Amino acid sequence: MTNNINNIPPFYEKVQNKEYLITQENPSIMQINVGSLCNIVCSHCHVDGGPHRKNNMTKETFDHIIEAFRIGNYKTIDITGGAPEMNPNFRWFIEEISNYAETIIVRTNLIILTIKGYKDIPNLYKKLKVQVVASLPYYNEKVVAKQRGKGVFPKSIQALQILNELGYGKDEELVLNLVYNPNGAYLPPKQEVLEQTYKKKLFNNFGIIFNNLFVITNNPIGRFSKFLHRENIYNDYMMKLYKAYNEDTVANAMCRFMISVGPDGTLYDCDFNMIEKLKVSSHINTVEKLAKNPLKSRKIVTGLHCYGCTAGSGSS
Ligand code: SF4
Numbered sequence: 203m204t205n206n207i208n209n210i211p212p213f214y215e216k217v218q219n220k221e222y223l224i225t226q227e228n229p230s231i232m233q234i235n236v237g238s239l240c241n242i243v244c245s246h247c248h249v250d251g252g253p254h255r256k257n258n259m260t261k262e263t264f265d266h267i268i269e270a271f272r273i274g275n276y277k278t279i280d281i282t283g284g285a286p287e288m289n290p291n292f293r294w295f296i297e298e299i300s301n302y303a304e305t306i307i308v309r310t311n312l313i314i315l316t317i318k319g320y321k322d323i324p325n326l327y328k329k330l331k332v333q334v335v336a337s338l339p340y341y342n343e344k345v346v347a348k349q350r351g352k353g354v355f356p357k358s359i360q361a362l363q364i365l366n367e368l369g370y371g372k373d374e375e376l377v378l379n380l381v382y383n384p385n386g387a388y389l390p391p392k393q394e395v396l397e398q399t400y401k402k403k404l405f406n407n408f409g410i411i412f413n414n415l416f417v418i419t420n421n422p423i424g425r426f427s428k429f430l431h432r433e434n435i436y437n438d439y440m441m442k443l444y445k446a447y448n449e450d451t452v453a454n455a456m457c458r459f460m461i462s463v464g465p466d467g468t469l470y471d472c473d474f475n476m477i478e479k480l481k482v483s484s485h486i487n488t489v490e491k492l493a494k495n496p497l498k499s500r501k502i503v504t505g506l507h508c509y510g511c512t513a514g515s516g517s518s
């Protein structure tokens with residue numbers, strides 16, 4: 203096998219079952235990225251989030267989303283950022299979309315829930331039965347400090363304890379899932395094994411309970427790509443992903459079942475494609491248009507970064 207990334211075949215050629223390169227007819231999940239504004243700066247962040255970012259989604263775009271969600275008969279809204287809680291329209295939006303969505307997922311960095319001005323949000327999550335997906339790159343302070351900055355780990359633990367006190371992770375309707383991603387250019391360990399370790403360590407050390415651990419492969423785009431190039435290991439990492447390609451994971455790649463809306467309302471097959479500026483392969487390519495015409499099944503726009511979703515046990 204080649205060790206030169208120029209010889210890696212385009213993703214769409216590698217996929218043997220070409221049906222997997224087409225989306226489902228009626229996607230049920232709408233993922234929205236409400237902007238990259240964030241209170242912390244993580245080394246793995248693929249949207250380059252941080253306090254300096256100014257691309258907050260506007261109220262007008264949120265209005266289009268609500269209409270598109272309603273007429274498209276979507277079931278799940280999956281909200282990401284940045285720290286989505288920092289978008290000024292966030293509270294209003296999740297209250298509004300709860301009239302239509304069966305499931306509301308919010309991806310949180312946890313720390314934001316402990317900061318003045320945002321401490322009301324855990325209660326709002328409880329009221330709306332929001333599924334919380336919380337980023338916790340590891341179960342010990344040293345590793346988390348390296349990836350997310352000093353002081354982040356104790357605040358994350360504090361936020362998890364607040365959520366547990368409200369019933370998250372305990373009450374069937376209050377789902378608390380955690381996300382692990384590697385702190386470097388290597389593939390993550392097996393989800394089931396790491397989940398058991400997380401559960402044991404977090405309960406024994408801090409009394410924390412959660413539902414599931416999602417193990418994510420770092421996608422070689424955004425800030426992580428810059429890190430790989432700076433360290434001169436981009437090619438090695440890309441080869442690692444390519445060699446670990448697993449055709450069985452493609453059927454479940456998230457792009458097959460959802461539409462992703464960027465902060466300015468542009469539509470993508472996933473938020474990795476958003477970073478790569480690869481719009482959907484349809485003339486309905488903004489949420490404003492989607493609010494008038496539901497999307498038909500479409501060809502997925504792919505790139506080398508798709509090997510990040512299909513390495514090992516899969517991750518997307
Ligand atoms: S990067 Fe996006 S388009 Fe590519 S396989 Fe993953 S989810 Fe699908």
